[in-house]
Amino acid sequence: MNAVTKYIRRAKFENLTNPTTGLPSGKLIEEQLKTIKNQENWTLLYIGVYDMEPFKEIQGIVALDDVLLFIATVLKESIEKHGTLNDFIGHAGSNDFIIVTQPDVASVICHEVTNRFNKEVQVFYPFRVRQEGKVITIDSRGNKLESPFMTLSVG
Numbered sequence: 001m002n003a004v005t006k007y008i009r010r011a012k013f014e015n016l017t018n019p020t021t022g023l024p025s026g027k028l029i030e031e032q033l034k035t036i037k038n039q040e041n042w043t044l045l046y047i048g049v050y051d052m053e054p055f056k057e058i059q060g061i062v063a064l065d066d067v068l069l070f071i072a073t074v075l076k077e078s079i080e081k082h083g084t085l086n087d088f089i090g091h092a093g094s095n096d097f098i099i100v101t102q103p104d105v106a107s108v109i110c111h112e113v114t115n116r117f118n119k120e121v122q123v124f125y126p127f128r129v130r131q132e133g134k135v136i137t138i139d140s141r142g143n144k145l146e147s148p149f150m151t152l153s154v155g
Helices: 003-015 026-036 052-059 061-082 103-124 127-132
Strands: 043-050 088-093 096-101 135-138 144-147 151-154
Touching: 026 088, 026 096, 043 061, 043 103, 052 061, 052 135, 061 088, 061 096, 061 103, 096 103, 103 151, 127 135
Parallel strands: none
Antiparallel strands: 043 096, 043 151, 088 096, 135 144
């Protein structure tokens, strides 16, 4: 295989994965959902992260990328611990992820992912913010806004 062919294959793969987390996105998620929709014995977990914007405002995009990598790690480790080789993890959007897994382990994965993220995400905040227990930002009109720490919700 020549260098151009390798580059084209790599570019196609990179367009199918999230550049930050490396998880499948877009077309790969669509293909996975099309594949499983006619199968039995699967569950789709939809994972959403709340209050990312205030975090990004105080910490910046690089720190937010670290949080996204952390989420991907939590999801992967939970699947490795409780799931099967056929399970699927995808990064559906900026703060949205999916897991396709077996119904009998879905609640365990849901519980572990949510608890671990909600407990450990605070390490990404500055010490003074952790002490205050909230994120304080200023909007474009100069108003002080208070937001909670990021949380993860699974449905």
